[in-house]
Amino acid sequence: MTREIIGMVFILLGIMFDFFGVLGLVRLPDVYNRLQAATKCVTFGSAGILFGVFIIQGFNSFGFKVILGIVFIFLTSPVSAHAISRAAHQSKIPLAKESVVDQYQEDNELKD
């Protein structure tokens, strides 16, 4: 019983952070800032939901699959964010107009 309550608390926290991530996806101005919200909050939120499921299920083959899912989310989410942001910068998508500095652009211009 207590185990289920603790698991539910983790699932609720996860859903809350997923919601913040989606809100950031809508509100923030450009692709880079949106990626920030999407990677951090959605990684943590999904991991939280899966961890809640693990606590409810306990150590059996189902719970182990959930743990494996958490590990893979943590490994792949930053890598995909990095790939998307690099591809966006290479296809010359500009930063939002609030931006103050772009040292990557400066260095690329030096190289050309």
Place this chain on the structure above:
Amino acid sequence: MKIQQRSRLFVFIFSFLVWCALTSIKDIQEVVAGVFVATLVSIVAGKFLITSETSEHILKRILSSIRYLFRFLWEMAKANLHVAFIVLHPSLPIKPGIVKIKTTLTKDSAITVLTNSITLTPGTLTVDVNPEKNEIYVHWIDVLSTDVTKNTKTIGGKFETLLTEVFE
């Protein structure tokens, strides 16, 4: 034993253990299938796990990696609260920009872990790595300064000393 063979053996044992945990063995057929799959995996991708001969200080490195894991989880929780604060704030207090930082790590695996941790910690997202000059380009949601050495300290400094202990 050569490094490659040792790496293959290690991959075999590891993948077989994962298989056992996934299926929670009830039958001999599952064991046979597990041995078959683990052999296949270790033949195809076995030689990439261990690439260098470093077996000294193994206990110290495990301890540092556990310390690193806890610090990483703490930073990640902070990152989420930071993003939640920005997103819920009515006037969106952001000052974004891409800055450059330097790193002293040289191994590929160490740099990968460092960049992944930078991506998941408050306000920063790795955009690109320049392996020749050991430079990392980071998108920062709240730029405090444009000075390279100062940024290296604020963004990478938290992890870099621990990662040096773990990997080098």
